[in-house]
Amino acid sequence: MIKRNFWVLVIFTLIVMFQGNELIGQEKDLKYGKTPDKFAPYNNFRKAYKYHFLEPVQFYGAGREKLPPKDLKEVRLGFLGPLEGSAIVSLGEQMLNGTILAIEEANNKGGYAGIPFKLMVHNDVGLWGAAANEVVKMNDEKVWAWLGSIDGIVSHVALRATLKMEIMMVNTGDPDPTFTETNIPWTIRVISDDRQSGYALASYIFEKMKHERVAVIRTNTRYGRVGIMEYSGVAVRLGHPMMIEERFDTGEIDFKMQLESIKKVSPDAILIWGNAKESALILKQIRKLGMKQPVYGSDRMVSPEFLRIAGQDAEGIVTTCQYNPDADIPGLKAFQANYFKRFGLEPDVFASHAYDGMNMIIKAISKAGLNRVLIRDVLTDLKTFQNYQGITGKIILDRSWNDIGEIWMAKVQNGKFKYSASPTIGTKRHSNTNTKY
Amino acid sequence: MLKNVLIKYSKFATIAGVIFVAVSLGFNLKGQHSSDLNSFFADTLSTQDNTEGLPARNSDGADLNNNINAMPIYGNWRNFTSKEGLPDDKTYCVKIDGERVLVGTHEGLAVFEKGKWRTYTTKEGLAHNGVLAIDVSELTGDVWLGTMGGLTRWSAGKFENFTQLNSGLPNDLIYSVICDGKDVWVATGGGAGQYDTYTKRWEIFTEQNAPMHEPWTYGVCEGDGKIFIAAWGGGVVEYNKKTKKFRDYVDPDGNMEIDLFPDDGVVHDITTGTSWADGYLWVATYFGLSRYDGVHWKGYFDHDSGLASNFINYIIAQGPIAFICTDKGLSTTNGKNWVTYTKNDMDKNGKAVIIEGTEETELVMSPSISHNYVLGVDVKDNVIWVATSKGISRGELLK
Numbered sequence: 001m002i003k004r005n006f007w008v009l010v011i012f013t014l015i016v017m018f019q020g021n022e023l024i025g026q027e028k029d030l031k032y033g034k035t036p037d038k039f040a041p042y043n044n045f046r047k048a049y050k051y052h053f054l055e056p057v058q059f060y061g062a063g064r065e066k067l068p069p070k071d072l073k074e075v076r077l078g079f080l081g082p083l084e085g086s087a088i089v090s091l092g093e094q095m096l097n098g099t100i101l102a103i104e105e106a107n108n109k110g111g112y113a114g115i116p117f118k119l120m121v122h123n124d125v126g127l128w129g130a131a132a133n134e135v136v137k138m139n140d141e142k143v144w145a146w147l148g149s150i151d152g153i154v155s156h157v158a159l160r161a162t163l164k165m166e167i168m169m170v171n172t173g174d175p176d177p178t179f180t181e182t183n184i185p186w187t188i189r190v191i192s193d194d195r196q197s198g199y200a201l202a203s204y205i206f207e208k209m210k211h212e213r214v215a216v217i218r219t220n221t222r223y224g225r226v227g228i229m230e231y232s233g234v235a236v237r238l239g240h241p242m243m244i245e246e247r248f249d250t251g252e253i254d255f256k257m258q259l260e261s262i263k264k265v266s267p268d269a270i271l272i273w274g275n276a277k278e279s280a281l282i283l284k285q286i287r288k289l290g291m292k293q294p295v296y297g298s299d300r301m302v303s304p305e306f307l308r309i310a311g312q313d314a315e316g317i318v319t320t321c322q323y324n325p326d327a328d329i330p331g332l333k334a335f336q337a338n339y340f341k342r343f344g345l346e347p348d349v350f351a352s353h354a355y356d357g358m359n360m361i362i363k364a365i366s367k368a369g370l371n372r373v374l375i376r377d378v379l380t381d382l383k384t385f386q387n388y389q390g391i392t393g394k395i396i397l398d399r400s401w402n403d404i405g406e407i408w409m410a411k412v413q414n415g416k417f418k419y420s421a422s423p424t425i426g427t428k429r430h431s432n433t434n435t436k437y
Numbered sequence: 438m439l440k441n442v443l444i445k446y447s448k449f450a451t452i453a454g455v456i457f458v459a460v461s462l463g464f465n466l467k468g469q470h471s472s473d474l475n476s477f478f479a480d481t482l483s484t485q486d487n488t489e490g491l492p493a494r495n496s497d498g499a500d501l502n503n504n505i506n507a508m509p510i511y512g513n514w515r516n517f518t519s520k521e522g523l524p525d526d527k528t529y530c531v532k533i534d535g536e537r538v539l540v541g542t543h544e545g546l547a548v549f550e551k552g553k554w555r556t557y558t559t560k561e562g563l564a565h566n567g568v569l570a571i572d573v574s575e576l577t578g579d580v581w582l583g584t585m586g587g588l589t590r591w592s593a594g595k596f597e598n599f600t601q602l603n604s605g606l607p608n609d610l611i612y613s614v615i616c617d618g619k620d621v622w623v624a625t626g627g628g629a630g631q632y633d634t635y636t637k638r639w640e641i642f643t644e645q646n647a648p649m650h651e652p653w654t655y656g657v658c659e660g661d662g663k664i665f666i667a668a669w670g671g672g673v674v675e676y677n678k679k680t681k682k683f684r685d686y687v688d689p690d691g692n693m694e695i696d697l698f699p700d701d702g703v704v705h706d707i708t709t710g711t712s713w714a715d716g717y718l719w720v721a722t723y724f725g726l727s728r729y730d731g732v733h734w735k736g737y738f739d740h741d742s743g744l745a746s747n748f749i750n751y752i753i754a755q756g757p758i759a760f761i762c763t764d765k766g767l768s769t770t771n772g773k774n775w776v777t778y779t780k781n782d783m784d785k786n787g788k789a790v791i792i793e794g795t796e797e798t799e800l801v802m803s804p805s806i807s808h809n810y811v812l813g814v815d816v817k818d819n820v821i822w823v824a825t826s827k828g829i830s831r832g833e834l835l836k
Binding site for chain 1: 694825
């Protein structure tokens, strides 16, 4: 009896020791969006009943059998971006320029089977819910695929419409993580999102720079509200939840009230999440208040506008950026030269990613032909464009068709942004120390 | 002494070990990745495929087993495409209106009456040829059409259009429309709208006056004195018509990439439709299905129920039965038993898979529904109409 129970005890102990993940319902790699296990929601407490985005959702509808139209004079492609009446028109114009350059280059090479591409340009700011109406217009114009947009609300509204119209949407400017978390099989995103930015910033701030008490001031828009979420989640899981979160509106110029609240809690560092103009003004007012903490920022601060307004105060600022103009990437220098020659200005992150995105659409059409569903199939097959070498780097899509490719840190030195690789995320264990809030 | 201690603790260890292993296996079987459970059902099915005594598989369902009485079975499918008179193969929605059937297609409104199809487009007065939603007023008989370019009222042979420019319509892209007495509700790309046909006034509901994250709405339904709005990214928004107050139902875990618990609330915040009937609110998402009885939520996924797919385009409930339009077929359920209709890839035939508890049987359908990508459905008396990505199907109640 003793002997038998002894062996039962031994077997039980071995089961406990070597159970691995099998016995707790974990059979697949559950890492979504390059998320380290310990950054995954609730992962330190229990497994979820259902994990999404582990397999791509396919489109099972009809349409692949449709033959291309005859006697086409032009192959229409759509563009949706902020071109009028928006605080981010300058970003939209860069995105449009990158798109135009890609189309002009394709037309110089003969377009599609000798038929020129034509860009149908749409402004995403106008009547309430304008993006939905503009996608309907693109459907009526019979575009084969389209590119856009930047604003998170616009992109979401357009995405829902594009599913109904069944037109492939390539997003090159909206970093809202929830954009591809919708399971809609009619879009890919060709720019790293705020999940990757948030992970990179959190790793840089907490692991590399060893800050513990970080204050946040962010725009009240969706870009700020949703953009900060992944950073915030990781900060909590690393044991350093944000000390204070202040907000501001687009167009605001006086941030004294928010900054005085931040000053009172004496943070180690400050993170600004907003558009270039407001972020620069906030930075200047931080320094004016005598606050000398290191300041970090979101991707939209990487712009000439930010440097111009912030001036000397910009020195030392660190942000993330989805584009490294100094990178040694095939085709990048030629793109920059051609862009400058065509438009008279340096391309930014939105121009460069739009150039990559439109080139992918053009290549997909050259492979699939003029059929919306087949164009979608090629762009989403996770083979044809997996590791696609763009001028922004390699495009790596996860199973929700979100770009999890490289992201860089950008630091202002001598009045210019200098770029470096982002830190490897998730090397630090959870903090068990009291961070003295 | 040592002997007694060993006996005592080894017994304890044995019991603890058994409990631990049982609990661990239990958890494993209940989770998403319970391949053991799935393969168990698969094995059961494959065994049944070769076993005598199961219900016969035929097209008329005459030999159906008595134990599936709880669920209606439809068959005798008849399919219509552009070859049979539809303006386009792509059909978005369908509404049975007395002796006629209204079908929204990508190229206009198709009306089936006395065995013939008739098409109405912008030439006749529609706001847009893309007709995404249809409802008929019980008060007036007016037909309300949600199109890609505005709301159209078809009344006494005339078309009247409501757009953002000529009315209080929130947005011209209308995903859903319902008639609720004198009111017409729409879910649009720019919020929900309520039109009072008596006062001719609009009220708009967005994130500024309702608990929505953003002004994106996709479905709307009425029930129990309330309006339920499927708010894209915001779960379900409930509007109490008496108190004019809102409340929302969202996924409690607050994360897009997981569902922590299946029965704790809406399975996901990306909702695509709602329907209320028989005391239940049914909620469709692209991540699964939810049902709410006013107290408890119940979640259904394709891996743990008879649901054809987690990607649900549309839902409508009638009595205890929910009709669920997915990208992989039409599922129907009473919350416990399931019937799912699909078409074979290579021919016009298909099947109905009937699940009652752990019992699964199949009925061959010849022909079956027109296409597996189902976008709309309506049921009246003994007839069902199913709008698909390639044509529309009419079925009859078999049992």
